[in-house]
Amino acid sequence: MSWTTSFKVTSFLTCFVVVIASISGIAHGRHHRRNANRLDILPRGPHTFPIGKNSFFTCRAHVHNPGLVKNLKWIAPNGRDIPQDERVYTEELPGDAGIMLFIKDLNQDDSGQYPCRGTYANNEEMESEVVISTFIGITWEDAPEDQYAVIHKDSKIRCVVKARPAATVDWLKESLIISTGDRYVVETDGLLIRGVTPEDAGHYTCRARVLETGSLEERNIKLEVQVPPTWIRKPVPVKGIELERTDFQCEARGVPNPTYTWVDWEKRDATDKDQWKIEEDTGHLIAYQLKREDEGRYTCIAENAAGRIESETALNVVI
Numbered sequence: 001m002s003w004t005t006s007f008k009v010t011s012f013l014t015c016f017v018v019v020i021a022s023i024s025g026i027a028h029g030r031h032h033r034r035n036a037n038r039l040d041i042l043p044r045g046p047h048t049f050p051i052g053k054n055s056f057f058t059c060r061a062h063v064h065n066p067g068l069v070k071n072l073k074w075i076a077p078n079g080r081d082i083p084q085d086e087r088v089y090t091e092e093l094p095g096d097a098g099i100m101l102f103i104k105d106l107n108q109d110d111s112g113q114y115p116c117r118g119t120y121a122n123n124e125e126m127e128s129e130v131v132i133s134t135f136i137g138i139t140w141e142d143a144p145e146d147q148y149a150v151i152h153k154d155s156k157i158r159c160v161v162k163a164r165p166a167a168t169v170d171w172l173k174e175s176l177i178i179s180t181g182d183r184y185v186v187e188t189d190g191l192l193i194r195g196v197t198p199e200d201a202g203h204y205t206c207r208a209r210v211l212e213t214g215s216l217e218e219r220n221i222k223l224e225v226q227v228p229p230t231w232i233r234k235p236v237p238v239k240g241i242e243l244e245r246t247d248f249q250c251e252a253r254g255v256p257n258p259t260y261t262w263v264d265w266e267k268r269d270a271t272d273k274d275q276w277k278i279e280e281d282t283g284h285l286i287a288y289q290l291k292r293e294d295e296g297r298y299t300c301i302a303e304n305a306a307g308r309i310e311s312e313t314a315l316n317v318v319i
Contacts, residue, residue: 039059058098063097173205201225
């Protein structure tokens with residue numbers, strides 16, 4: 001064997017031994033870390049929970065002699081001890097070197113880092129922590145399922161959504177997506193419709209999405225287009241005979257259907273008179289027994305949520 005060949009073999013063996021020694025050292029280090037004294041928290045974090053959820057965490061000492069673990073406790077995110085009230089409190093783990101943390105009805109202030117600390121063999125400090133963050137699920141703050149708009153006027157379908165992180169809201173009508181344009185404007189608190197027409201009536205969907213949490217909620221809203229009352233039949237002058245029955249007629253159309261009121265010349269409700277009655281859905285006013293002092297002018301009022309109209313007539317009582 002030449003000197004050159006002998007040198008190469010020797011160098012290869014030296015490198016091989018070094019590599020084996022390095023691998024052995026890494027394995028020894030990993031074995032040492034696996035057996036190091038520590039605190040384990042389950043479930044491992046970080047965690048993101050919706051507001052209002054209940055949760056609990058377990059902090060357990062991983063040591064050779066659990067009986068030497070002392071002062072095991074949880075710390076709140078503000079650095080203080082856990083308050084130990086009915087909502088946030090701790091309990092020791094029976095028969096083990098561990099402690100549980102309970103948080104009920106989570107709120108925004110519960111977000112943060114929760115360290116678990118303890119001492120092993122009087123001098124070794126151990127610490128682990130879990131991170132909790134909260135979010136507000138999608139809630140409908142102002143989104144009635146039945147809403148109304150007045151024909152030929154601008155009107156807004158209300159849909160106010162609360163969520164944290166903030167939600168993205170879009171709109172659909174009969175499953176078709178609505179985009180901002182000449183007639184529709186998607187605003188933060190609802191959908192504005194310009195110059196409402198009868199065709200705008202129907203079912204709308206307010207859809208809220210939160211990208212960060214993958215949350216999706218939909219609110220189905222029925223829109224009714226209201227039409228102010230208009231006359232079909234105005235009241236006409238009436239001539240009645242004293243002590244006999246007399247009828248007054250008026251009729252209007254509208255959406256929703258109008259209701260009716262009759263008042264006399266002093267704006268008093270006609271039905272306050274003795275034996276006078278009204279059919280509120282039809283506008284038919286009946287005086288079952290006229291008196292001479294009933295003579296005068298009377299007004300029929302038809303109204304609904306979209307508007308009000310009135311028309312006057314006269315009553316003559318024949319003696």
